Amino acid sequence: MxxxxxxxxxxxxxxxxxxxxxxxxxxxxxxxxxxxxxxxxxxxxxxxxxxxxxxxxxxxxxxxxxxxxxxxxxxxxxxxxxxxxxxxxxxxxxxxxxxxxxxxxxxxxxxxxxxxxxxxxxxxxxxxxxxxxxxxxxxxxxxxxxxxxxxxxxxxxxxxxxxxxxxxxxxxxxxxxxxxxxxxxxxxxxxxxxxxxxxxxxxxxxxxxxxxxxxxxxxxxxxxxxxxxxxxxxxxxxxxxxxxxxxxxxxxxxxxxxxxxxxxxxxxxxxxxxxxxxxxxxxxxxxxxxxxxxxxxxxxxxxxxxxxxxxxxxxxxxxxxxxxxxxxxxxxxxxxxxxxxxxxNRQTDTDENQIGALAFKTQIQLTGLSFKYPSADRLALNNITLTIPQNQSIGLVGKTGSGKTTLADVLLGLYSPASGEIKIDGVPLNSQNERAWRKRVGYVPQTVFLTNASIEKNIALGMAEEQIDIEAVKRAARMAQAEEFINQLPDGYGTIVGERGVKLSGGQRQRLGIARALYHNPDVLVFDEATSALDGMTEDAVMQAVQDLSQERTMILIAHRLRTVQACDRIVMLDSGVIVADGTYEELVSTSEPFQRLAGNGLREVQ
Structure with missing residues (x-):
């Protein structure tokens, strides 16, 4: 050289x-x-x-x-x-x-x-x-x-x-x-x-x-x-x-x-x-x-x-x-x-690149949807066809690795399907409207991510302090049945929760997660085993908050326990990325052998 x-x-x-x-x-x-x-x-x-x-x-x-x-x-x-x-x-x-x-x-x-x-x-x-x-x-x-x-x-x-x-x-x-x-x-x-x-x-x-x-x-x-x-x-x-x-x-x-x-x-x-x-x-x-x-x-x-x-x-x-x-x-x-x-070289995924608002008035429709992780040998989702009407609650159940969380992630627009499509009121979900779609969706994970900041900032996560709508924060906390414990804290909504929320109990953290999901008043709520780490009494309190919300929103609940989804309008069971059962709890208990085996576990945790 x-x-x-x-x-x-x-x-x-x-x-x-x-x-x-x-x-x-x-x-x-x-x-x-x-x-x-x-x-x-x-x-x-x-x-x-x-x-x-x-x-x-x-x-x-x-x-x-x-x-x-x-x-x-x-x-x-x-x-x-x-x-x-x-x-x-x-x-x-x-x-x-x-x-x-x-x-x-x-x-x-x-x-x-x-x-x-x-x-x-x-x-x-x-x-x-x-x-x-x-x-x-x-x-x-x-x-x-x-x-x-x-x-x-x-x-x-x-x-x-x-x-x-x-x-x-x-x-x-x-x-x-x-x-x-x-x-x-x-x-x-x-x-x-x-x-x-x-x-x-x-x-x-x-x-x-x-x-x-x-x-x-x-x-x-x-x-x-x-x-x-x-x-x-x-x-x-x-x-x-x-x-x-x-x-x-x-x-x-x-x-x-x-x-x-x-x-x-x-x-x-x-x-x-x-x-x-x-x-x-x-x-x-x-x-x-x-x-x-x-x-x-x-x-x-x-x-x-x-x-x-x-x-x-x-x-x-x-x-x-x-x-x-x-x-x-x-x-x-x-x-x-x-x-x-x-x-x-990424495809720009910003608000400025979106084609506009995406309406959700009737249904979410999945047709022939398949998905495979980049490093995997087999499909995580295989030819999924599913319709979710507006304001209906859907429970997703199945053993570990069956594809429940993957299906929820695809519905959230986090992954693009390898084949098939998702339509919102007949409009295909794609890279140009997925951010608009996510604005209509609230998400509550199993482990809620909390920053070492105030309750107010954690509920309005990602918002600049001067842009936070405190009334929307309080409304979301009230709907998530978190308002009572927040008001009992020394600094109320200004209370610092500690790194990863260590100053709060598990139930309090989950309710803050629900409040965060509700802050922007979404049309769809996705719960990804959001109560699996809670004890029975705390889970009942959190699920009561969830059920109170189900009358006016579309709910998708990934279940760790069958009793969590027993009250859902429909239950969808997956096995190895394939839908093996779809119906109400009573219908599946009567007609579906895979679900009967699951229910036969005495409502124990699904492993």
């Missing part, structure tokens, strides 16, 4: 993953880097005329324009001219440093905004990706991408690329300056510094790629271990297994820190080798001038070389460190590229 392609290839990769807003800002950053490099060179170059004037003030008389300029400024003595030259040199250096500081400030701001924009784009994209994506990916890996990989790509990869651009431009202009003064010295400088760093870089670049891969893996493990340990604290405490989780976390952190330490060491160590060659070069140049008998006449040039060398050594060091860092963070960029390709 050529040097040019070696520089451009990572820049091209990074440019492609940047959000559009960050791409626009990158141009300004590059332009300011060029300006800063020119000012840095000017500050170095200004030392040459200053030292020449100091060594021989009469040199000014050799240039008519210099004499005229000094006269116009009222500088009529050599001492005044030397002072003016010194002030000008300091002024140029000061302006150069101000521009360099401004460039650093802009780069820092730009990197922060790029990190924010990229993480936000990914997070938003994840939220809108198909539900099947989230089933196949664990949250710890997504968290690593949003946190660690974005930080590596922007704070590591992009920051290093900007360093390559900024310091590379400065190095090129400084070397050009030395070439103008003395081509042989410039050639020697490039050979000593460039070849030295190139040799070391080639020796360790492969190791950096390996370290980067280990860093990504270790970051994932650290995040997963921490999440699992803190989420399962109750079970770990009861089992007395805290130490096992600690050992695994410590092992992952040790590997992560080891890779980061190795990367830092690889970036810093070459400096101490190259500095020896750099300063040996300065000594050699000085000796060369002395041996040539140039003596004090060479002092201005030596001052220039010394100052330029003092700037070039850290420039080469930073370029080398940037190249090593780019290699180290390559795997994180690859991870981002993969997820961004998925996110950016």
């Amino acid at each position: 050529s040097i040019v392609s070696g520089v451009l290839e990572p820049f091209k990769r990074l440019y492609e993953i940047l959000p559009v807003t960050s791409k626009r800002g990158l141009t300004l950053v590059v332009i300011l880097s060029l300006v800063a490099s020119l000012f840095e060179t000017a500050s170095v170059a200004s030392i040459l005329p200053f030292m020449a004037i100091v060594m021989d003030p009469s040199i000014l008389t050799e240039y008519r324009w210099a004499e005229e300029l000094l006269a116009s400024l009222g500088l009529h003595t050599q001492q005044a001219a030397i002072i003016a030259a010194g002030v000008l040199t300091v002024l140029v250096l000061g302006i150069g440093n101000v521009v360099t500081a401004a460039n650093l400030w802009l780069q820092t701001r730009y990197l922060a905004s790029a990190r924010r924009d990229l993480a936000t784009e990914l997070f938003t994209g994840y939220l809108y990706l198909p539900y099947s994506f989230h089933i196949q990916r664990d949250t710890s890996s997504l968290g690593r991408v949003l946190g660690g990989d974005v930080e590596s790509a922007i704070g590591g990869f992009l920051a290093s690329l900007l360093s390559v651009i900024s310091k590379g431009l400065s190095g090129i202009v400084l070397i050009t300056l030395i070439v103008v003064v003395d081509p042989l010295v410039a050639l020697g400088t490039v050979l000593v510094l460039g070849c030295g760093y190139m040799l070391v870089y080639r020796l360790i670049r492969i190791k950096q790629v390996t370290l980067g891969a280990k860093m990504v893996q270790a970051s994932t493990t650290v995040g997963r271990t921490a999440l699992e340990g803190l989420s399962g604290i109750k079970e770990l405490r009861v089992l007395g297994r805290e130490n096992a989780s600690t050992v695994e976390y410590n092992k992952s952190m040790t590997e992560l820190m080891a890779t980061q330490a190795s990367n830092s060491l690889a970036s810093a160590m070459p400096r101490y080798v190259i500095e020896v060659f750099a300063y040996a070069g300065i000594v050699a140049v000085t000796l060369a001038f002395v041996l040539k008998g140039e003596g004090t006449a060479a002092i201005p040039s030596l001052a220039l070389y010394a100052l330029a060398g003092n700037r070039l050594v850290p420039i080469f060091q930073q370029l080398f460190a940037a190249a090593i860092t780019i290699k180290y963070h390559t795997r994180a960029v690859e991870s981002l590229e993969a997820d961004l390709a998925i996110v950016r």
Whole structure:
């Protein structure tokens, strides 16, 4: 790979993953880097005329324009001219440093905004990706991408690329300056510094790629271990297994820190080798001038070389460190590229992309519907044909793995069927109207997700605080029979429920889940084994709330216990993704052998 392609290839990769807003800002950053490099060179170059004037003030008389300029400024003595030259040199250096500081400030701001924009784009994209994506990916890996990989790509990869651009431009202009003064010295400088760093870089670049891969893996493990340990604290405490989780976390952190330490060491160590060659070069140049008998006449040039060398050594060091860092963070960029390709190629599922409201006045109709999970060998739903009239309650029963939850997920528009279709009042459900359909559906899962926020915010989940309709919150709580216990809490609807609702009982959490489902006043309510984890008395209280709602809404209840669905208008039994029975409880008990076997379990839990 050529040097040019070696520089451009990572820049091209990074440019492609940047959000559009960050791409626009990158141009300004590059332009300011060029300006800063020119000012840095000017500050170095200004030392040459200053030292020449100091060594021989009469040199000014050799240039008519210099004499005229000094006269116009009222500088009529050599001492005044030397002072003016010194002030000008300091002024140029000061302006150069101000521009360099401004460039650093802009780069820092730009990197922060790029990190924010990229993480936000990914997070938003994840939220809108198909539900099947989230089933196949664990949250710890997504968290690593949003946190660690974005930080590596922007704070590591992009920051290093900007360093390559900024310091590379400065190095090129400084070397050009030395070439103008003395081509042989410039050639020697490039050979000593460039070849030295190139040799070391080639020796360790492969190791950096390996370290980067280990860093990504270790970051994932650290995040997963921490999440699992803190989420399962109750079970770990009861089992007395805290130490096992600690050992695994410590092992992952040790590997992560080891890779980061190795990367830092690889970036810093070459400096101490190259500095020896750099300063040996300065000594050699000085000796060369002395041996040539140039003596004090060479002092201005030596001052220039010394100052330029003092700037070039850290420039080469930073370029080398940037190249090593780019290699180290390559795997994180690859991870981002993969997820961004998925996110950016997704079919947009937003309110703006919907064709409008989807009416539900008569029935939901499923015809020949089949579905298979991406990684499965067999159909989870096989040729399902079912009609659900408006305001009818339907119970879905069957053993574990029969397809009950999958059918509910398809009805919710979370999965698209492999074949067949769903029609709402004769209108096919598709990607253009599924969000409109979900606005008409309320969903209560077996385990209600609660955030560490107030009851009000949990009922109106996902709504900005200023957009929450408190009257709708109270109405939903009242319909879910949650109002009584909420009013007994110290802060009422402002009570913080704790992480995952740990400050509430199981029945209270479920009733908040029902209230959340009712907040937007849906036409259809889906209960996915929403009472299976409750005791009998609590389940009766929750189911009473459900039955009170069934008169004016279409209800779909996935049953863990048969008594939960006994009062439903119809019961649909599934087995291996196929409907094997459909009718009222009394009809199925009388005519359906599969249901009779289920009912014959003495209303025990369905396993």
